[in-house]
Amino acid sequence: MCFKNLPVEFDQGGVATLRGGVPDPYSVQVSRPDVAMTEDEREEQIQQMMGRQGHIKDLNMDPVTRVAGALALHITADLDAGTYLNAHSQATLFRGYEVILMGRDPRDAIFVSSRACGVCGGVHAHAAAYAIEMAMGLTPPPMGTVVRNLGEAAEMGLDNPLHLYLLAGPDYSESVIKATNPELWPRAQKWSCPGHEHHGFSTMSELMTALNPLTGSLYREGLDFTRLMREQFVILHGKYPHPQTIVPGGVSSTITLQSLNEFHSRLGRAFDYGKRMLTIWDDITTFFYEQDERYRDVGTRPNSHIDPGFWDDPFAYDATYENVNEWGARRYSTPGVVIDGELVTTRLTDINIGWEEFVDHSYYDDSATTRYDTDPLGNPISPYHPWNKRTLPRPGPQSWRERYTWSTAPRWDRQVVESGAYTRLMMTAMAQQHPVNDFYEATGHSLRMNIPKSELPAMEVEWHVPERWNAFERNRARAYHFVFSQLVSFNELLRAYELQRSGETRVAAVKPEDLDKHIPTDERIGVGFWGAGRGWLTHHLVMDKGKIVNYQICTPSTINASPRDAFDQPGPYEEAVMNTPILERFSDPSEFTSVDMLRAIRSFDPCMPCTTHVHTPKGTVTREVNTCACDA
Amino acid sequence: MTGSAPEVPPARGLTVLVGGVGQLFQSDQDLGRLVVEQVQDLAMTPGVLVEDLSYGAIPVVHRLAEVRPDVLVLVGTTSSGRRPGRVDRRVVTGVDRSDADLQGAVQDAGTGYVDLSLTIEVIVGLQAMPPRMVVVDIEPAETGPGEGLSAPVRATMPRVVSLVRREVDLAPLFDLAAQVRTRLDDTRATTSPILSGLADMVEAIELLDREDRWGPMFAAMERLRAAVARGDGSEGMGHADWGMTWGLVEEVQRLRGRSLQDPDW
Numbered sequence: 030m031c032f033k034n035l036p037v038e039f040d041q042g043g044v045a046t047l048r049g050g051v052p053d054p055y056s057v058q059v060s061r062p063d064v065a066m067t068e069d070e071r072e073e074q075i076q077q078m079m080g081r082q083g084h085i086k087d088l089n090m091d092p093v094t095r096v097a098g099a100l101a102l103h104i105t106a107d108l109d110a111g112t113y114l115n116a117h118s119q120a121t122l123f124r125g126y127e128v129i130l131m132g133r134d135p136r137d138a139i140f141v142s143s144r145a146c147g148v149c150g151g152v153h154a155h156a157a158a159y160a161i162e163m164a165m166g167l168t169p170p171p172m173g174t175v176v177r178n179l180g181e182a183a184e185m186g187l188d189n190p191l192h193l194y195l196l197a198g199p200d201y202s203e204s205v206i207k208a209t210n211p212e213l214w215p216r217a218q219k220w221s222c223p224g225h226e227h228h229g230f231s232t233m234s235e236l237m238t239a240l241n242p243l244t245g246s247l248y249r250e251g252l253d254f255t256r257l258m259r260e261q262f263v264i265l266h267g268k269y270p271h272p273q274t275i276v277p278g279g280v281s282s283t284i285t286l287q288s289l290n291e292f293h294s295r296l297g298r299a300f301d302y303g304k305r306m307l308t309i310w311d312d313i314t315t316f317f318y319e320q321d322e323r324y325r326d327v328g329t330r331p332n333s334h335i336d337p338g339f340w341d342d343p344f345a346y347d348a349t350y351e352n353v354n355e356w357g358a359r360r361y362s363t364p365g366v367v368i369d370g371e372l373v374t375t376r377l378t379d380i381n382i383g384w385e386e387f388v389d390h391s392y393y394d395d396s397a398t399t400r401y402d403t404d405p406l407g408n409p410i411s412p413y414h415p416w417n418k419r420t421l422p423r424p425g426p427q428s429w430r431e432r433y434t435w436s437t438a439p440r441w442d443r444q445v446v447e448s449g450a451y452t453r454l455m456m457t458a459m460a461q462q463h464p465v466n467d468f469y470e471a472t473g474h475s476l477r478m479n480i481p482k483s484e485l486p487a488m489e490v491e492w493h494v495p496e497r498w499n500a501f502e503r504n505r506a507r508a509y510h511f512v513f514s515q516l517v518s519f520n521e522l523l524r525a526y527e528l529q530r531s532g533e534t535r536v537a538a539v540k541p542e543d544l545d546k547h548i549p550t551d552e553r554i555g556v557g558f559w560g561a562g563r564g565w566l567t568h569h570l571v572m573d574k575g576k577i578v579n580y581q582i583c584t585p586s587t588i589n590a591s592p593r594d595a596f597d598q599p600g601p602y603e604e605a606v607m608n609t610p611i612l613e614r615f616s617d618p619s620e621f622t623s624v625d626m627l628r629a630i631r632s633f634d635p636c637m638p639c640t641t642h643v644h645t646p647k648g649t650v651t652r653e654v655n656t657c658a659c660d661a
Numbered sequence: 662m663t664g665s666a667p668e669v670p671p672a673r674g675l676t677v678l679v680g681g682v683g684q685l686f687q688s689d690q691d692l693g694r695l696v697v698e699q700v701q702d703l704a705m706t707p708g709v710l711v712e713d714l715s716y717g718a719i720p721v722v723h724r725l726a727e728v729r730p731d732v733l734v735l736v737g738t739t740s741s742g743r744r745p746g747r748v749d750r751r752v753v754t755g756v757d758r759s760d761a762d763l764q765g766a767v768q769d770a771g772t773g774y775v776d777l778s779l780t781i782e783v784i785v786g787l788q789a790m791p792p793r794m795v796v797v798d799i800e801p802a803e804t805g806p807g808e809g810l811s812a813p814v815r816a817t818m819p820r821v822v823s824l825v826r827r828e829v830d831l832a833p834l835f836d837l838a839a840q841v842r843t844r845l846d847d848t849r850a851t852t853s854p855i856l857s858g859l860a861d862m863v864e865a866i867e868l869l870d871r872e873d874r875w876g877p878m879f880a881a882m883e884r885l886r887a888a889v890a891r892g893d894g895s896e897g898m899g900h901a902d903w904g905m906t907w908g909l910v911e912e913v914q915r916l917r918g919r920s921l922q923d924p925d926w
Contacts, residue, residue: 150716243760
């Protein structure tokens with residue numbers, strides 16, 4: 030293991046030290062990545078092209094999501110050449126949960142951070158609990174970890190279909206295809222689906238019709254199915270979203286044989302649903318590749334990914350940072366970093382110490398500190414590391430050259446990486462260090478999965494690490510990730526039955542009413558290495574005198590929607606858009622929907638909660654019923 | 662009204678779901694959540710559920726599928742350029758949005774947004790609207806990160822709470838009026854003072870719903886009661902018809918008493 034940019038060296042035991050003789054080693058002027066094109070060079074190139082050609086357009090795709098103040102993309106496109114020349118990703122409102130948490134009881138983070146998002150209903154609560162229990166020194170009993178694993182597998186089971194059928198699916202539906210690429214429709218009508226026997230659609234046109242928004246059968250089925258998985262979560266945690274049973278050191282749920290059986294009864298349907306889902310997204314991908322090879326370029330970017338792993342081995346996880354590499358290696362989904370297609374590490378300490386967040390193009394004041402030189406194991410960390418970085422909001426005017434977003438720019442070893450549910454498959458497949466189990470096996474380049482028999486027969490499937498990631502491969506891999514998560518769920522369910530049989534039913538390290546006694550008064554740090562439906566999720570915590578003194582949340586969309594960094598490197602969305610060809614057909618620029626860009630962005634499954642939006646619904650405004658005492 | 666009129670549905674309890682949509686620690690945008698905290702006692706009434714619906718609109722749709730309320734009362738804030746602290750109540754019968762816009766709302770909800778108007782659009786878009794949906798919508802003064810409400814919105818809180826309570830109180834009346842309207846629309850019975858009185862009564866209740874005008878309803882009730890006392894009914898009026906007639910009268914009397922007890926109600 031070695032870093033490419035940060036001046037950090039590792040000895041044979043994997044212990045990291047700063048390379049000697051490098052003054053100010055973390056200065057952005059000292060440790061810089063090679064950048065193919067600076068922002069000035071890119072801008073100059075565009076200006077020259079604009080001087081020569083009149084058909085280059087600056088467009089605000091604002092909002093990409095329809096909510097005002099959400100995710101926006103500012104793009105410069107050459108509509109004749111069919112290319113995006115520049116892109117800036119913008120998150121336009123600040124919600125400030127990290128600031129709100131300052132000075133609070135660390136346990137509040139479980140409930141407060143959960144409210145940061147309206148769709149990731151349980152993952153923040155879990156990540157917070159992991160961070161807090163590391164700081165408090167509480168190790169969950171095995172059943173506590175199993176229940177967390179089961180709940181979070183259910184959450185993935187909810188999240189992945191929601192994305193595939195309600196969010197991304199409509200981009201490939203009959204209604205969108207006829208509007209944006211009508212030449213594909215007659216071909217879709219003639220194209221026989223290879224997966225017909227599994228999913229039941231004879232032709233691609235039938236499948237596309239089923240993807241139609243609001244009315245398509247797959248759309249409606251997806252909506253219903255997410256409810257089933259939500260029920261599965263609720264069986265264990267009583268409530269979704271925002272469960273109140275996640276506690277430092279485990280969970281506070283009462284788990285009985287009946288609750289496990291009820292959970293089990295829904296798992297069979299998930300297996301069958303997954304069998305169909307895989308073949309649907311395999312067929313969509315194959316169809317588009319066959320129609321035009323350039324679809325392989327939609328949303329593509331360098332093959333650099335990161336993930337902290339997911340779902341712990343209940344007998345390995347001890348909530349300590351000292352053993353983080355040991356229990357990290359035992360995760361069902363292996364932690365890892367892939368740079369340009371090469372797996373460079375699977376150790377959580379390497380992942381952690383290479384992590385930095387830059388705010389050079391974000392609405393924050395310089396937030397680096399030197400509170401900690403090292404992690405608890407003595408490995409050096411950067412002033413931009415989340416244990417050092419603070420959240421110092423500084424609203425200001427939008428300037429593409431200066432500051433333009435509320436997202437920060439997280440980087441690993443100063444390199445741009447992306448994260449997604451699909452990243453878990455890649456890390457696990459390439460690392461080949463997952464726990465022995467009956468349901469999946471990594472080959473180094475693929476993941477073989479055995480989906481048990483339910484109403485449909487058992488099915489063996491294999492997901493291959495794609496040579497090039499793009500919008501289609503992200504969606505396809507998300508479908509396989511759904512199956513992966515449910516296989517983890519089944520394995521953990523069987524373990525839960527074993528624990529029940531052996532009487533190991535304790536779910537928390539201490540009783541909730543005794544937690545007060547375990548709140549440390551000295552300074553502690555912790556980190557929750559966890560995951561969301563969209564990929565990476567970490568909560569870094571610093572607490573002192575029983576209160577939070579720094580709290581840093583990094584979500585997958587913070588990573589993927591990140592702006593330029595201190596080195597002029599665009600963030601993943603920005604890269605993906607600039608690599609996307611415009612394949613949409615339109616005769617007038619006013620008809621341009623930018624569907625290819627939207628496919629690219631949506632394939633990341635953006636999650637950008639914030640803000641309000643405005644509308645006047647149809648209905649009857651009966652009266653103003655105000656008795657406001659403030660003014661007239 | 663019997664004969665061609667529809668069969669009387671089996672007796673059932675009315676289910677009213679009061680839901681607050683708010684955003685924790687986002688200043689005035691948290692109002693919906695805070696309101697439902699203040700009306701939790703309503704949940705002691707049979708058939709009334711009071712819930713914090715401050716989560717994604719799609720899970721809210723799932724919740725509606727579970728509860729299947731007859732009436733949904735949603736409360737929250739919407740920034741729409743009104744005077745800060747202004748409160749509007751509206752009966753939502755749909756949203757003036759294209760299918761593409763409604764799908765956009767679903768996508769927004771799926772990307773994590775929590776918002777009153779977004780929740781309404783997703784409920785409509787996913788065809789999860791209950792028979793009656795009332796929205797109490799307040800214009801926020803402050804929408805950024807922050808704990809607690811601004812002064813103008815805090816000042817509206819008692820009125821908003823009172824309004825939500827009143828919606829729950831009025832729910833049986835509006836439900837009964839809707840049932841009578843259906844029967845009146847379908848009936849082939851001969852006209853009579855009682856039938857005319859019932860029609861007037863239903864119109865007056867609908868007027869109350871639209872314009873908050875109580876007088877016409879009380880007047881219509883008196884006329885109807887007089888017609889009933891005279892026995893001016895139509896040929897073929899059955900037990901259900903008489904039951905609905907008396908039900909309307911008694912419900913309006915109950916509400917009159919309620920309004921006299923509490924002038925702010």
